[in-house]
Amino acid sequence: MSEPSNEIPKQYNPTAAQEKWAAFWDKNNFFHSQPNPNKKPFCVVIPPPNVTGALHMGHALNNTLQDITVRMKRMQGFETLWIPGVDHAGIATQAVVERRLLEEEKLTRHDIGRDALIQRIWNWKEKYQTRIISQLKEMGCSCDWNRTRFTLDEMCVKAVRHFFFKLFEQKLIYRSKRLVNWDTFLQTAVSDDEVFHETIEGHFWYVKYPVIQPKPDEPEFVIVATTRPETMLGDTAVAVHPDPESALNKVINNLKKRIENAPEKEKPDLQKELDDIENRKSSGKLDNLKKLALMAKNGCRIKLPLTDRIIPLIADNWAKPEKGTGCVKITPAHDPNDYEVGKRQELPIINILNKNGTLNENAGKYAGLTIKKSREQVVADLEERGLLISVEERIIELAHSDRSKTPIEPFLNDQWFIKMDTLAQNAIDTVNNSEVRIFPERYKKGYIDWLSEKRDWPIGRQLWWGHRIPIWYCYGATEKEIEKAFAGRNDILWQWDSENNVWWICSQTEDLPEDAVSGYTIVQEEDVLDTWFSSALWPHSTLGWPEQTPELNYYYPTGVLITNRDILTLWVARMVLAGKFNTGKKPFHDVFIHPKILDKYGEGMSKSKGNGIDPISVIAKFGADALRFALAYMTTENQDIRLTLDFECPYCGTIVEQTKKNRTQPKIICPKCGVAFRTQWAETESDKMLTEGAMLGERFEVARNFCNKLWNAARFVLLSLQEPQTQHNETRQPQNHTDIHFLEDRWILSRLATVTKNVTESLETYRYADAMRLLYDFAWDEFCSFYVEMVKSRLADETRKTQAQTVLIYVLNTLLRLLHPVIPFVTEEIWQRLRLSGNLTGVGLTDNDFTESIVIALWPVADESVINTEMESQFKIFQELLRAIRDVRASRNVPPKTEITFSVRCDTPTATLLKPMEPYFLSMTKSRATGWGESVTVPVLSSTVPLAGMDVYVDLSDLIDVAAETAKLEKEITKLDGFIKSKESKLNSDFVNKAPATVVEKERQSLTELQEQRQSAIEALTKLKTV
């Protein structure tokens, strides 16, 4: 079975391995899971990526971390299920498809209608779901692909309907008005995330509202200031603070306090603010407000200019005496705060806007004008009537729609809400009592704070793509008629909406026909549910809830949810509350919040910036394993991941730096060879024809190199196994670790056990970077640089060969298993080659040590009995000595092939320890030991290196350079003097009295050593002078 050595390439080829092993895993169904009473379950649900587009590096990170945990759990013997899936992402996906429709066909959604648009979005979804799943597969994610879910598929629809019905049944769903961000161009509501604020130069108009029949001592006008005069057409009151004086004093006091504590730099600004406010008191403005407050109390009425409406002057805390004129116009239909005031004060709500952004009939003669036109007209009319006092220039932050780049209008709409009170409290308790643990813990605060606001959840969206709200409206029917229509149905509920005189009919299972209530036509609610409504159910809906499926009973609650911090509240908090509400159980035990991927400028990656990177382009260049390792290596607790990536010209290899300018371009012309190559943004056919330029990144190179290092270590082991077998069968028996005599064997096994233990602990507490560092350092510095190097001399010696091979392959086998969760492909490739190498029994291993696939191999458990920290520190002495000799060789330019000798003055135990290591000094640094112990012969022409507890004399004979040697020793003495001095003063201080005895003792010992080293150096120097 074994391959000839020339068939093991010197470089690991990721592409071939990825293809081969992905297919192999798939064929063997390793990732498929079903309830198994003999095993403990472990389940992870993927944070479903949006079907808006392809995955970027943020997803790559998220899924890498999940796969690491999932693969480890699977190896630990859990019945492990990772459920993949995608999210319909209502707003975002509909927006993408609508934008395309407009760009490519110049059509809006109203042109093609609801059904046709939905069909187009389904087509889009199919395309991107396929793309996303294939990206996940390319990354090596070990999901159970048979269980792939979509938030709009039948299973999820059922769960959503059931959840809604339950909420409705418990009267937790209600209808109310809510202001939405209205995009008048696209004629849709957009979410807060899709709004950006832009500072524009605007105006601040001061307008007089005449008071009706003012008493002699009362002002004739109420003056309000506004940046949006046209909204006055929707005013239903003007407000003034009920007690402006105390409110103002309160503000003044707070401000004074702030000035006291404020940094010097901010004080002048604050002082100015304070002066302005205090000025209000003296300038009579306050007196005016006090009068107005009294008038408001007495039911004062004012005339709304430009209309024939009479509106009240009201007293409300919302009016801030320190701002504007102290009086504020109240427009409940077009301002969230005013809406609250309106509700509180029972004011009428007058909507003056059409959905297309023009004014409606409520605006009287301004009806039909656009907002911009109406504003000009209103200002002109006010001026004409002498009601405009003044205009100020003012910088204002204006909300714009991300999608249409037009200003957002706050627009009042009927909305469905969920009452959050108890639901939120349950979710708070679940985290507060650590039933659900959040890692890192600092994110707990954000979660609790957000939920503590207990703001009711608006669940309706004015969209077509999503779960349509399962409510039907029936006007005019009597309760008897409704009852008759749905008699005996426990899947239908109805409720009377007295405000709108309509029946709400909620159906759990089916869509109701128009004629469901005989004699009436019922109409379904047009809106769809917020995307998070279905996402909130993800951990249990994907397992079959509301059915009590075997999967739900077995896998739920799931193990850990791994996600990014942006959606801790929107998604994680909602999952906890929905999980608790629906199943009575938490959805997961742990939540791990991972870092954010930033670009080289420290900016987050996003579609609009165009700085997102397709993980596939990294895989193409460096391999999936390198991608995964690099990301995991950077997943530390409180640092975001900064990725610097540059383009590589595919023709001449020139590195083209990625800039803010070129990162969104579909093609780039190489500055050196002048040929164009395409980027991930290539869209047109001609651009796609070009060769793609790879993405280069230092972190990925490091990770790729690591994979290759591992590959070559394995190559070395495989080659050594292929050497002709000797006949000494009796020496080829399996060895018990405790029988192992060689220091390096015991050392590497001790280190391996320590690493196994620490890696397991790190991964189980989501400290991915720690685990990666441990593995990287162990594999490279300890296993490759020391153990493999040392074993070389033993492999050449028949009498010492077998045990070396046994340990070598044992360590490699364990290391592969520890690394498999993070670099699955290269470890499988090596595993299979070892498994099939055919010589395992010869070195004391059996096929049981190499399972059919590393995917199903057992996770290593540390044999702590072989951990020997004393011996590990002894080994450090060997390493130190080796380094000292190498340093002498390097700094004296001793030719590599020239053998030199050295002797070491040290105590007897050290000598006993080091003497058996002689062959390694020869093989690893071509140096032969001539003596060990208290009294050794010191070569005349030697380089002396004083180390802690020993002196090394490297015989240089004719290679010696006295001047250089002297300089080196002098430098060493100066350095030692510094250390000694600081130690001495430390030991002469209070330190000896106050510090723990062990620490003091350690310091004393260290001082002695330093003094000895210094003495040795002086002696060596003296001797040099005699030469």
Next chain:
RNA sequence: GGGCGAUUAGCUCAGUUGGUUAGAGCGUUUGGUUUACACCCAAAAGGUCGGCGGUUCGAACCCGUCAUCGCCCACCA
């Protein structure tokens, strides 16, 4: 305005409960075709741990403060 985080070598980052001389990778310099690996090996240089103050025998680490940067939430008549 509220909250969170960061500031350590030229660059990107580690640094466990405060305890010898603060670490790694990349880059730089020097030397290498050593029977796995040049995606490599050996070695070296390189740091007042953002500033100031405090607690302590002892501070990169704890406390206060200032500075700079980033993120989240809220608000802006």
